[in-house]
Amino acid sequence: MVSDSVLSAEAECCAWLCASPRGAGILLRTLAACAPRPPLAVRLAYTLGNMAAEHHHARLSIYNEPGGIDVLLTILESYTKRNDNDARDADSDPDLHSVGSDLGDSDGSNEDVLIKTVRVVANLCLAEGAGRGLASAHAARVAAALLGCLRLAEAPPHTELTDEQQSSWSERRSELATAALATLNNITFYRDPSDIPDPLEDTIDKICKGVL
Numbered sequence: 409m410v411s412d413s414v415l416s417a418e419a420e421c422c423a424w425l426c427a428s429p430r431g432a433g434i435l436l437r438t439l440a441a442c443a444p445r446p447p448l449a450v451r452l453a454y455t456l457g458n459m460a461a462e463h464h465h466a467r468l469s470i471y472n473e474p475g476g477i478d479v480l481l482t483i484l485e486s487y488t489k490r491n492d493n494d495a496r497d498a499d500s501d502p503d504l505h506s507v508g509s510d511l512g513d514s515d516g517s518n519e520d521v522l523i524k525t526v527r528v529v530a531n532l533c534l535a536e537g538a539g540r541g542l543a544s545a546h547a548a549r550v551a552a553a554l555l556g557c558l559r560l561a562e563a564p565p566h567t568e569l570t571d572e573q574q575s576s577w578s579e580r581r582s583e584l585a586t587a588a589l590a591t592l593n594n595i596t597f598y599r600d601p602s603d604i605p606d607p608l609e610d611t612i613d614k615i616c617k618g619v620l
Contacts, residue, residue, distance in 0.1 A: 453524035460531035533594035
């Protein structure tokens with residue numbers, strides 16, 4: 409898993425993963441099983457995000473995988489409610505050693521899992537079929553999950569932070585807010601005018617009014 413997540417950033421390796429007929433399904437099922445473990449979840453979401461960013465076929469495979477969207481949205485829903493004071497040191501989390509050294513600036517935090525998972529959803533929208541599906545069949549749940557990410561991004565830290573910790577914390581929260589807003593923008597692109605109350609319009613209205 410460690411090597412797969414890093415190798416997925418390489419064009420040839422990512423293409424191989426995307427071409428595998430079982431690749432998306434295996435990754436999504438593994439993500440569901442590892443969801444409570446941030447250092448592992450962040451790697452799997454990172455890999456899926458790379459696949460969805462690079463290949464049209466992968467976007468459709470991820471979207472069409474039975475239960476796949478539920479896995480992604482469940483992670484967004486659950487991680488916005490997790491306690492960010494959970495210990496994340498090497499002694500308390502045996503998975504943490506696999507993050508950071510070879511996965512860019514990832515720190516295995518709850519926010520990092522959210523950022524990587526939101527990125528998957530955003531990239532799925534690059535395929536019209538997936539984008540329209542998310543904007544119709546999953547609109548209410550997607551809107552609620554993204555609003556939860558924005559609330560978390562705006563919330564103050566639960567504990568006092570050092571200057572270095574504050575800088576890292578602010579950067580992660582800013583990245584999360586940007587990713588959530590970009591995804592919301594992608595989803596609304598596919599929304600058609602309707603007489604039925606639109607959950608996305610309500611979410612956007614709250615954002616514009618600053619009522620998160």
